[in-house]
Amino acid sequence: MQHRLEEIWxxxxxxxxxxxxIIIGYQTFALGMGPPSHSETIxxxxxxxxxxxxxxxxxxxxxxxxxVVMILQSFGFNPSNxxxxxxxxxxxxxxxxxxxxGFQVPGTNINAMVMPGHIQKISHTFKEPGNYLVIxxxxxxxxxxxxxxxxTVK
Amino acid sequence: xxxxxxxxxxxxxxxxxxxxxxxxxxxxxxxxxAFVSLLIGGILGLVQGLERAGLxxxxxxxxxxxxxxxxxxxxLVVFTATFSIGYLYANLSHALGxxxxxxxxxxxxxxxxxxxxxxxxxxxxxxxEASVLYTFYPPLAAxxxxxxxxxxxxxxxxxxxxxxxxxxxxxxxxxxxxxxPILAFFTMGVFVLWFxxxxxxxxxxxxxxxxxxxxxxTTNVMVARTLFWWFGHTLVNxxxxxxxxxxxxxxxxxxxxxxxxxxxxRLVVILVVILNIPGGFHxxxxxxxxxxxxxxxxxxMSLSIAVPSLMTAFAMFVVxxxxxxxxxxxxxxxxxxxxxWGDVRxxxxxxxxxxxxxxGAGGIVNTSNQLNQVIHNTMWVVGHFHITVGxxxxxxxxxxxxxxIPHLSKRKLTPKMNKIGIIQTLIWTVGMIxxxxxxxxxxxxxxxxxxxxxxxxxxxxxxxxxxxxxxxAVGATLLLIGVIIQVYAVFNMMFFAPKGNTEYPVAExxxxxxxxxxxxxxxxxxxxxxxxxxxxxxxxxxVDMLLNAPPGSPPIRTW
Ligand code: HEM
Ligand SMILES: [Cu+2]
Ligand SMILES: [Cu+2]
Numbered sequence: 001m002q003h004r005l006e007e008i009w010x011x012x013x014x015x016x017x018x019x020x021x022i023i024i025g026y027q028t029f030a031l032g033m034g035p036p037s038h039s040e041t042i043x044x045x046x047x048x049x050x051x052x053x054x055x056x057x058x059x060x061x062x063x064x065x066x067x068v069v070m071i072l073q074s075f076g077f078n079p080s081n082x083x084x085x086x087x088x089x090x091x092x093x094x095x096x097x098x099x100x101x102g103f104q105v106p107g108t109n110i111n112a113m114v115m116p117g118h119i120q121k122i123s124h125t126f127k128e129p130g131n132y133l134v135i136x137x138x139x140x141x142x143x144x145x146x147x148x149x150x151x152t153v154k
Numbered sequence: 155x156x157x158x159x160x161x162x163x164x165x166x167x168x169x170x171x172x173x174x175x176x177x178x179x180x181x182x183x184x185x186x187x188a189f190v191s192l193l194i195g196g197i198l199g200l201v202q203g204l205e206r207a208g209l210x211x212x213x214x215x216x217x218x219x220x221x222x223x224x225x226x227x228x229x230l231v232v233f234t235a236t237f238s239i240g241y242l243y244a245n246l247s248h249a250l251g252x253x254x255x256x257x258x259x260x261x262x263x264x265x266x267x268x269x270x271x272x273x274x275x276x277x278x279x280x281x282x283e284a285s286v287l288y289t290f291y292p293p294l295a296a297x298x299x300x301x302x303x304x305x306x307x308x309x310x311x312x313x314x315x316x317x318x319x320x321x322x323x324x325x326x327x328x329x330x331x332x333x334x335p336i337l338a339f340f341t342m343g344v345f346v347l348w349f350x351x352x353x354x355x356x357x358x359x360x361x362x363x364x365x366x367x368x369x370x371x372t373t374n375v376m377v378a379r380t381l382f383w384w385f386g387h388t389l390v391n392x393x394x395x396x397x398x399x400x401x402x403x404x405x406x407x408x409x410x411x412x413x414x415x416x417x418x419x420r421l422v423v424i425l426v427v428i429l430n431i432p433g434g435f436h437x438x439x440x441x442x443x444x445x446x447x448x449x450x451x452x453x454x455m456s457l458s459i460a461v462p463s464l465m466t467a468f469a470m471f472v473v474x475x476x477x478x479x480x481x482x483x484x485x486x487x488x489x490x491x492x493x494x495w496g497d498v499r500x501x502x503x504x505x506x507x508x509x510x511x512x513x514g515a516g517g518i519v520n521t522s523n524q525l526n527q528v529i530h531n532t533m534w535v536v537g538h539f540h541i542t543v544g545x546x547x548x549x550x551x552x553x554x555x556x557x558x559i560p561h562l563s564k565r566k567l568t569p570k571m572n573k574i575g576i577i578q579t580l581i582w583t584v585g586m587i588x589x590x591x592x593x594x595x596x597x598x599x600x601x602x603x604x605x606x607x608x609x610x611x612x613x614x615x616x617x618x619x620x621x622x623x624x625x626x627a628v629g630a631t632l633l634l635i636g637v638i639i640q641v642y643a644v645f646n647m648m649f650f651a652p653k654g655n656t657e658y659p660v661a662e663x664x665x666x667x668x669x670x671x672x673x674x675x676x677x678x679x680x681x682x683x684x685x686x687x688x689x690x691x692x693x694x695x696x697v698d699m700l701l702n703a704p705p706g707s708p709p710i711r712t713w
Binding site for chain 1: 217218219285287291293294374375376379438439440441442443444445446449450453454457460461464465468518522523524526527528530531532599600601602603604605606607608610611613614615616702703704705706707708710711712713
């Protein structure tokens with residue numbers, strides 16, 4: 001009796017875990033919703049001399065599609081206070097000049113670690129207008145709580 | 155020998171067993187350090203809670219991140235490690251009939267090394283030379299003495315590991331053809347994990363020492379981070395193994411029942427030991443430089459650890475039901491009423507187990523790639539580990555105190571102390587529900603962790619977090635009251651409670667239990683399997699990180 005129950009319990013719960021895995025795998029590989037995992041590297045001490053970071057800023061690359069080339073450093077974002085139109089698909093290309101930072105926009109699924117030596121990418125389509133808060137969510141020093149900016153979507 | 159020992163246990167448990175007094179001193183010393191750390195760490199926790207709620211401002215000579223570094227290290231490393239060692243060495247002494255003299259010496263050596271290490275680390279934090287948080291991610295560079303202190307702590311833990319390995323081997327040599335007592339088996343599992351967990355972080359720290367001294371110019375931040383989580387995540391399951399040792403072995407006895415199948419318990423221990431270390435990658439799900447397929451593999455590896463947890467849930471349920479029915483509980487749930495809810499030695503670990511259902515569910519969210527992206531580095535995570543370690547593990551530890559400490563100090567648990575324990579447990583539970591519950595919710599709204607009080611320039615998103623941050627302060631206040639009661643109880647039972655004998659409540663097997671097969675003792679094989687799993691998980695990504703490494707980072711101080 002107990003054996004039988006244990007078998008049922010383990011089968012159902014492991015089954016749920018497997019279903020979970022399948023959903024995550026499907027979202028990652030079929031829907032392209034996987035976590036930010038870009039693999040290019042860069043010399044963290046020469047960031048400002050290397051393209052594209054020698055020219056950080058917001059660039060329109062197609063109709064209502066933008067690339068934001070951004071440098072994170074203690075304790076700010078360059079460029080800061082960005083503006084994009086409603087419905088814009090925005091590709092962020094980021095790296096850090098010093099320590100590890102985070103790039104998070106509350107209210108969206110934008111959340112990525114930005115580390116020195118590595119280029120990180122994340123994309124998002126801003127469907128709703130508004131003033132979005134951008135924060136660093138990895139401790140980066142004494143002014144970490146001041147490291148924020150905004151994205152205005154009009 | 156084993157058979158006759160079993161019979162003696164049946165007939166008169168108190169006659170032969172017990173922790174001998176020299177070993178008791180070792181354990182009591184470790185427990186003393188544990189609860190002093192808890193007190194200091196708890197006070198710092200309240201400071202954080204109040205600061206984040208905007209209710210206090212720190213003086214100019216103290217910054218939030220110093221406090222947070224100390225809170226993290228004192229509670230996460232010092233409290234849990236010293237408690238576990240004190241408790242497990244007592245178990246070993248009890249189960250194997252005393253520690254060998256050289257093992258006792260190793261335990262004392264470990265104690266001294268750890269104290270020296272912790273003193274170095276804490277001094278650097280206090281001097282504001284090491285505000286790098288407990289994860290000390292480079293290129294944030296602390297003072298070299300901070301890292302050297304960490305080396306001492308690791309050496310201390312290794313001394314304890316070797317002590318356990320030596321005593322265990324000695325016993326097995328003298329008892330050919332027998333399986334070790336279950337408590338010794340658990341202890342072995344924990345220290346095997348401690349040893350292999352600490353390898354990664356030791357390599358990391360050894361590369362950071364010359365770098366922080368300026369002898370080496372740059373370091374690889376990605377590799378350092380990965381090695382850190384090899385350790386950091388395994389630590390989590392070290393606590394977990396310590397906690398379930400109490401659930402499986404002591405709780406059944408306390409409720410007047412028998413323990414679950416010995417063989418299955420050992421299987422759980424073996425699974426936790428083998429499957430554990432690769433979980434570390436779920437702390438790096440949104441890192442660059444790790445491919446999505448590797449991350450997906452690690453979702454699988456992290457979730458696999460749920461399997462022994464599910465087995466544990468089932469086992470505990472069976473033990474409770476069986477015991478409750480034996481005590482006369484009727485109907486579908488009548489057996490629940492027969493459990494000794496008024497006994498703190500049961501209530502505390504019981505709440506710990508219940509909270510693990512929520513903690514485990516939260517863990518599954520954390521490790522699932524896309525969901526992780528929503529909560530990574532938000533207060534959700536802080537809520538998660540205050541439920542898992544702060545309740546599932548810590549309440550189990552608290553519950554253990556009420557029999558372990560009187561036993562070691564040859565005193566008694568009085569009904570009054572039991573009542574204090576019940577009150578403590580309830581305050582702790584309510585405090586954690588409030589604090590951790592609000593942390594979970596506000597995390598979903600985006601409130602970042604490890605961030606001192608800020609309005610982000612008056613932004614409305616940040617304003618929406620404020621009510622929840624007020625609740626952190628409420629929960630934190632209750633928790634500090636809980637800490638104070640617990641520390642009082644511990645030292646009262648250590649030095650002032652009435653003299654007497656307290657039972658070491660080890661549960662016995664069911665009468666009809668089949669003997670445990672000898673293959674469970676094949677530790678060499680378990681370690682080979684552990685290493686194979688580690689290799690599967692780590693060789694590809696680390697080789698990739700090294701081969702495709704960017705130019706390294708110099709040491710940077712941003713505080
Ligand atoms: C009086 C009881 C406690 C209170 C009031 C408390 C409060 C807090 C608060 C408010 C934070 C959030 C800091 C932030 O992210 O900005 C925090 C972080 C943390 N707490 Fe606690 N805590 C308590 C007990 C514990 C215990 C018992 C443990 C573990 C055994 C623990 C481990 C941690 C860890 C590891 C962190 C994260 C540190 C970091 O992010 O670097 N805490 N605590
Ligand atoms: Cu930051
Ligand atoms: Cu983990």
